[in-house]
Amino acid sequence: MVLVAAIMLSACGSSSTGSRGSITLYSGQHVQSTDALIAGFEKLTGITVNLRSNDEDTLADQMVTEGARSPADVFFTENSPVLQFLSGKGLLATLPSSTLARTSSAFNSPRGNWVGVSARVSVLIYNPKLIAKRQLPTSVLQLASPKYKGLLAVAPGETDVQPIIASVLHTYGHARAVAWLEGVKANASGHILANSESIANEVNRGEVAFALVNQYYWWRLRAEIGVSNVSSKIAYFAARDPGYVIDVSGAAVLRLSTHKAAARKFVAFLVSRAGQEIIAHSISFEYPLASGVATVQPETPFSQLQPNSITIPELGTGSPAIALLHEAGLL
């Protein structure tokens, strides 16, 4: 039996080895868009992409530990902090200016070693049966208000919360940020969940009244279960509120990659017209960031969003946010 399984497995393996070489992609991005992007790239170039999907923080720390042995050629993330972290460790290679020029410099690495590919925006997902729209907070600080006790859900282990915490920390300072997180923890008692997918699901099923997540979790839920089964809605904070944050998903070539040319091709593909069209049509509901392509999904157009003005360097790495979560007892 072992022998048969081994032979069949090696048969599976050999069929996936392409003739034009291969790269290894570490991806923290959702499989919905990543699979479609890989398929498009393999078809166009004949280069095989080996995918390792995991939580982006795990992958980043693995790359640091792996050092020169890391098989990773490209890193593709959901959020910018983890790329800034690797950039700070000197693990990312500079990208060609032609690739960087595809995306507005506001959404790229300040050092030119990663490029913004797509974006999400933070929204409130709420269940109108449990909370009226006018009762929702208009500012992120109000999430800690005692009047929301038992109504709020939060996923502290989800990397998506790090940019929001970083933004609150940047605006209000350490002491207020910790007090705020402690209030959030008290309000979310009993609804501290593993990830944003569970949050969207629980709010929609009426288990909990509302939560702060990225917009695409709600849109994906809506697509998956059908519009008629959606009993939740989304709302935005007041314009420019520190909790109204754009999360940039980016990609980078690893400095120690042994397939740099192919790796650069893949990153260039992500921000090319073809790659951006895949994102625009994907059911990941992310906003394509490279010029000229807009999402075809029925969500608020990217240009009409009114986010806080915090910059990529100000968002920094995820470490301060994790330290705050430790301090507040959420992690």
Place this chain on the structure above:
Amino acid sequence: MSSPAAPQRSRATSSTQILERGDSTSGHSTATSHVRTTRGPTALTVASTAVALILLGPLVFLLVESSGAGAHQIARLIWRPLTATLLWNTVRLTVVVTVLCAIIGTLTAWCVERTDLPLRRMWAVLIVIPFAIPDFVIAFGWASLFTWVHGFEGAVLVMTLAVYPLVYLPVAASFRNADPGLEEAARSLGLGRLSTFFRVTLAQVRGAIFGGCVLVSLVVLAEFGAFEILGFRTFTTEIFTEFQLSFNIATACALSLVLILLSGLILGGDWIIRPKGRTARTGPLAQQSLRRHELGAARWPVLLTLLALVALSLGVPIGASIYWMARGTKFALGGVSILNAGLHTAFFGACAGAIATVAAIPVALLAIRHDSLKARLMERSTYLVLAMPGLVIALALSYFAERYAGGFGYQTSALLILAYSILFFPLALVGVRASIIHIPVGFEEAARSLGQSRRRAFLRVTMRIAGPGLAASFCLVFLATITELTATLLLVPINVQTLSTQFWAYQQNLSYGQAAPFALVIVLIAAVPSYVISRYFDRLPARATAGQ
């Protein structure tokens, strides 16, 4: 990687425990007469020591690393606010689930073994099957259908339904072996019906109840997948979250040490306070006087209760999987096929089964045939693996490969197979031990006196007779790997999915329609053979004694 391994590992131990109990009550007189008092052959001692060292490697590694990270940093990580929350969550859940399982497991075992319950054979099968269904599949079934199943109450419900067979199995076996004459004697001396039940009947099986409770607590401590689905935070789920947020040895060590300490306390407590003393029948013929209690009119409520139990523990998860499969998926996610995932799973399981079984042979031989304090210590120390949840073993191996082995083996099938072999070694040992203990050394000696070499005599006599038992050990480990989730999630090689990791990926993305077929396949290939094996082990002691 929830459900982790430990559930299945410990589950299997339950059958072992039954076995061991069988050994101590029935097989012992024969076994002891075969012990050579001499030291074991050097090869056997060296092999056993090597196995014990490899098994204890992860534990030693964690201890060394945490002392390297600095007592101050570890203390800071342990004494943060979250630890108190996790301790409260973990302890209250463990206590409540263990008590509920003790009650349900004991009462069902009594009904099946001691009363004239209609369709006893069928109930004996149906009650045991949930034991082979991974806890994460039961949690998925409940949570995907009912919104109110979450948090503490959800965790109590799901875990109780998933693990009560761990109490049922040893208690039922114990009822079968117990001497019914004691009950009759108590009644004839004027003790009432209820008093007899509590003071005599329960006393006869309290060792088995206790053993079952230990297994239940260990499983609850190590559980990951079910709690992740139910949104309930325990040490195991948070260790995984920490690992995801920072691939950092210090943070991983801190919470892991607390978890190992909790498991160690349970195992240590078991060795110290487990009730001792003979409750088994005094002679092979005593059991024949067993008269079953007549349920009378109580038969109907009992039947209804059992039906409800089976509907909740089996019906809901299987029904939910069929429901989600029928509803299908609107936007299919990418992933591997069931065949591809199944082949990888089978490959890993077969390798781990073979390695663990072969590694258990020297340890078992040394303990059985060359009984000495050293041999017994060695055998006992391998059971320490039980105190290490699958997640912790996987963490230790992946850090070790990366930091000290120069990345050798990191993210390869070899490391995953090694993890499974360590994780499920106690299962293999129990099976191997049971199959060797009844083989008289004299057979081998006779073969040697007829001119066979030592090795040939061993292979052609002992190993041939032990063959079926070794095969059963292999199957136990094989089945345990199929339902393993936590260690697999951490160590699975790039581009590879097993049945449980692909189920998990779909489930995490709420793609229930795609997750459901994987759940059903896992149940199908785990439940049926598990049942057959548990029957095999159940019969062993009986066959050896009363010739039934």
